[in-house]
Amino acid sequence: MTSPEQPLRILAHTSAVPRIRRELSRRSLLGLAAVGGAGVLSACGGGGSGSGASNPTAVPTGAPPSQVATGGPLEGSISMYSWGDYDAPEVLEAFTKDKGPKITTDSFGSNEELISKLVAGKGTGGYDIVVPTGAFIPQMVQNGLLAPINKELITNLQHMDPQFLGQAWDPENNYSICKAWGTTGFVYDKTKITRELKTWSDFADAATKEASGKVSVLDDPAEITGIYYWANGIDWNTTDSAQIDAAEKFVVETLAPHVAAFDSYPGGQAIPQGTHWLMQVWNGDARIGIQNSKDPERWQWVLGSPTTELWMDNWAIAAGAPHPEAAHAFIDYVLTPENQLANVDYIGYHTGAKDIEDAAKKAGLDMLDMVFFTPEQIATMKTGEVNDAQQRTVDIWNKAKAAAGA
Numbered sequence: 001m002t003s004p005e006q007p008l009r010i011l012a013h014t015s016a017v018p019r020i021r022r023e024l025s026r027r028s029l030l031g032l033a034a035v036g037g038a039g040v041l042s043a044c045g046g047g048g049s050g051s052g053a054s055n056p057t058a059v060p061t062g063a064p065p066s067q068v069a070t071g072g073p074l075e076g077s078i079s080m081y082s083w084g085d086y087d088a089p090e091v092l093e094a095f096t097k098d099k100g101p102k103i104t105t106d107s108f109g110s111n112e113e114l115i116s117k118l119v120a121g122k123g124t125g126g127y128d129i130v131v132p133t134g135a136f137i138p139q140m141v142q143n144g145l146l147a148p149i150n151k152e153l154i155t156n157l158q159h160m161d162p163q164f165l166g167q168a169w170d171p172e173n174n175y176s177i178c179k180a181w182g183t184t185g186f187v188y189d190k191t192k193i194t195r196e197l198k199t200w201s202d203f204a205d206a207a208t209k210e211a212s213g214k215v216s217v218l219d220d221p222a223e224i225t226g227i228y229y230w231a232n233g234i235d236w237n238t239t240d241s242a243q244i245d246a247a248e249k250f251v252v253e254t255l256a257p258h259v260a261a262f263d264s265y266p267g268g269q270a271i272p273q274g275t276h277w278l279m280q281v282w283n284g285d286a287r288i289g290i291q292n293s294k295d296p297e298r299w300q301w302v303l304g305s306p307t308t309e310l311w312m313d314n315w316a317i318a319a320g321a322p323h324p325e326a327a328h329a330f331i332d333y334v335l336t337p338e339n340q341l342a343n344v345d346y347i348g349y350h351t352g353a354k355d356i357e358d359a360a361k362k363a364g365l366d367m368l369d370m371v372f373f374t375p376e377q378i379a380t381m382k383t384g385e386v387n388d389a390q391q392r393t394v395d396i397w398n399k400a401k402a403a404a405g406a
Contacts, residue, residue, distance in 0.1 A: 160352055
């Protein structure tokens, strides 16, 4: 089992001919979820900070028996609620062709939106499969929003790399299985910024100088405050008021006046079109943007240092899922090596499968340095938490937007 300080990496991919696709709307991660997610969970009975150290192992009380699959006949359909454009279409189509159930997909833009929908639907909201980020799983379990997974029906779990299993938020994988990992860094236009940028401090310095007015940051509270914490070697899960005050001063007074956009997916347009010169970005989206640029050599990707984040999205089943047998069958299906590779190829993030790096190399995927990271790089990444600082973080985000006028 890996600890939050011992996480994984990330990644992205591509085929020989770069795939042009819709923006990779994978998430708005911790920050936006904090806007309403933590409050929603508290309102429905949850407590605590929800840090990755939580240990959700008990079955939620009052859970209907239908939510646990037994290996019986598959129902005729599945409803999945996930981040947008987050599954290879060919995998979804193949599942229906091979197994029968038709898949209906709906997308959310943040964990907050996911949680709110499930709470409003008193657990399921009509969905079978959901894809929450790891830090939110303990509270979701405690509040009866997730059903336990019958791992006897997930035989293809054997194809997962053990280091991607047994995370602190669900040590026994009773409620979740890794879908994808990612991290945060930045890209810059080397024709406009001619010096080498290596760290978050370099990012901040360039943002206030040669890139001023041509800077974008992720549209996520935790990400923008993270720049300050990561640059200064501060735990980005801090609840220390003095450290948070310092982060606010930096973000609102120093950085924000130079920011032109809050853009969570610059890989969709900003990088290919050269709209901005310096962009905070998730690694998979950065890779897509560079691949789709007419002049890829113009762009330099930098993994944020000295530290940065690591996030993991997870396959999970909604409490009271109307089609639990089909939901289990689908999760088992996507964990086969061939389907894992297809999803790495499509979404651009590491899926946690065994030997996926070798498979990606054999398949001819390029830019793998943005897909598979070294142990030294992985050691610099840390998962986020949902804690008592969330509201302050959101307040800083709102003040930054006002200061930027973006």
